[in-house]
Amino acid sequence: MAEPDAVELAKQRCRAVMDMIEALPTSTNITVSSSRTLHKLALRELNFLSRCSSSSSTPLSLNIGHLEAIVHILQHPSVAGISRVCKPIPSSCLKAVYVDIICTLNRNPVWIIVSDRKPRYISWHRGHRSKGLKSRLEEVVDAARSLQALEPCSIILFFSHGLDQFILERLRDEFRATEFNFNFSDMDFDFSEIDDDWVNVLPRRYKEACVLEIKVNDRNCGITSSNFNSKLCSTGVDELEILDKYVERDLGVPFCSVVKAMKPNPMIGIEDLESTSLEHLLDDTDLINFDTTALIALVSGISNGCVAKLLATPEDELKQKYKSNYDFVIDQVMSEIQKPILVELSSFLSGKRGIICQSVHSEFKELVTMCGGPYEKSRANYLLKHIIMVVPDMASKRMMCLPTTRKLALKNKIVFGTGDYWNAPTLTANMSFVRAVSQTGMSLLTLEHRPRALTGD
Template sequence: MAEPNTVELAKQRCKAIMDIIQTLPSSTNISVSCTQTLHKLALRELNFLSRCSSSSSAPLSLNIGHLEAIVHILQHPSVTGISRVCKPIPSSSSSQAVYVDIICTLNRNPVWVIVSDRKPRYISWYKGHRSKGLKSRLEEVIDAARSLHALEPCSIILFFSHGLDQFILERLRDEFKATEFHFNFSDFDFAFSEIDGDWINVLPRSYEEACVLEIKVNDRNCGVTSSNYNSKVCSSGVDEPEILNNNTEIDFGDSFCSVVMAMKPNPMNGIEDMESANFEKLLGGDSDLINFDTTALIALVSGISNGCAAKLLSIPENELRQKYKSNYDFVIGQAMSEIKKPILVELSSLLSGKRGIICQSAHSEFKELITMCGGPNEKSRANHLLKHIMVVLDMVSKRMTCLPTTRKLALKNKVVFGTGDYWNAPTLTANMSFVRAVSQTGMSLFTFEHRPRALTGD
């Protein structure tokens, strides 16, 4: 088969990148709008190439390389919470918007990513006739990053696919304190396209020459303590239900116990309270934290998750409808989902080796729900679970407090997710409506989604 010419090869690259966009890892939590934006850009490039003559020898100005580099970054295993791609961001300190290629969470920190696929000789430092200049552009981006508090990143990542010349590299280090960022990712990308029944490699992209730099924007230790809550850290679990005798041996079940015991122990067991300063020292820098919202706690202790799904489905429909009323379909759907794919098995690998935390607001809400709706077994599991999870102050990150409080961005959710954000901890949640609402603001939020479960009175 003849070697495809430049135009045909570029078309194949467009089609290949469109396939990759549709199969980005679920761990990226990329929003639908971001996927659509990337697809539109690839399709626009493909349409442009379709209008070009295959026999033309004139040089082509292609954007597909830039898009390939962006998608390469999006496939990084530490990239998640992708909330914005290839769109301008309005600046509160300037009338002009700034262009950022990616807003996401990288290594648990919110970042902005600027991507360049230009050859080093075409990257200019100062303003020119046709170029704004890298220095001027970075000044605008950093200014916007520091003025947009809700979207404020910890750092700006610069990804130069083909490297940089020494002069610009030194200027970035001297004037912007840029440091080398160890991306720790494959230097190659491969994708395949089918032509005349044969699969050919059309994306042998190499990033061996890539230069990746980081410019710090702020210190992530910036949060506010909600004035509605105590200044002490609470470490106790829910009160043990009166119907349980202290000497009663409780069988929590193998799955539940294995999930709880696989987590790091709560170092505050036996401590009634602790000054927040000591607490900062205890948790600061812990990269294994995971924040639970109320939906996650309920999913762990629910009877549906702990062996009652089949029993529930065996109960006559009229009894179930009388008990669960308008929630009947919701509960039955969860029971069927549990039989097909047990949630504790799914969460076991996610929580293994992690130190669980919950904020005081989530702790209070969970206790209230368990008291009102939980059965004796669910209450005992809740009590056992909370002994293994640290209850922390409602410490809301600065950027979360800058989001407006609306019906979709409810204050109580901002407190729970904002506390996880303050500690650089992902939040385990089934509340995806809130996650989507945050993403629509452009903010990147580090979360893990789980399937919802309800309390059944078990």
């Protein structure tokens, strides 16, 4: 039987969860549809409770604890790229399986299953009212190994009230599950008893939580490159050799401040290529993958002090120079005045090592050669020669398993897939591609920046 005022307490918990969904950090990159799904589930629970009576003799069945645990996980600082929440994963060849969260955790794609049941209610084998944990996990693991485009590196199991020893041993023996350190604060939120008609929000504790990891494969991130030999590529713009005489006055103080805060290129010489392996990058947690838009944003004259010069130029002259791109350039100028982009990029890049794939390297060189001015060329050359490491074109297996369409162009799949292979977020202004990937249900680690154009400065 529901305790007096238990319904009102549960309602308060629902409202608190809804508030926390709205306040999820932007770093999670949670999709609008995922946020909407969570909000609908909390609202559905609240509406159900609104129809209940505190004096009812019917036992009160709550789902709010499950939602609380999910939101608790979504608040973790290492969770990003949330692409699907509380929805089944469809498959043409397998029965749909339910996964609570599809996201990126510590830069790896994962599926997360959450249980808020007390240990005594978690059964291992199929029962009268339950398919059993073993049967459910077999379906999830089979799906994870079959749905290549959504294939996770790991399946994370979060039991918020812990597990009994029997089931824990079965998970270890039959699924090779190992303990997973979430590095969580053990507190989230909870609720006190009603006191003089007031409900006080208190921290909820997850000290009893048991978190396990099931590795789907030793390494899910495959490689699709005909010329990859685990060797470094050369860097630099051959036709634009940097000279020592260039100083901050030529490259720009803001630009120099950003690149100096980054980890430098290891400066591997051509003679060392045959003996140098890239595999050490797999352990580098400070990588950022640049697409072409990000490189242009760094070297653009608009980002580096020519805004006043552009605004002082007669409109007719600018329209003749930029033609159909005039409005695009002016919009960027106004954006730069309101919020300088290098300040924004500095927060992403400080202490990071930049990588680009060979396709981006070639495209960037071509664009700078054709459209860049002398200062933009100098900045581009410095960036490529001293800061950015060029790796071969490669793409994660899951990215290449996505269908190639107009919105999911092969060129972009290679660029973003390279970042996915190295577990590195891709810095980009190409949000149409990011949205197209998100619509497939794939979790992809990305960082958004505002676009900038080369000005001939």
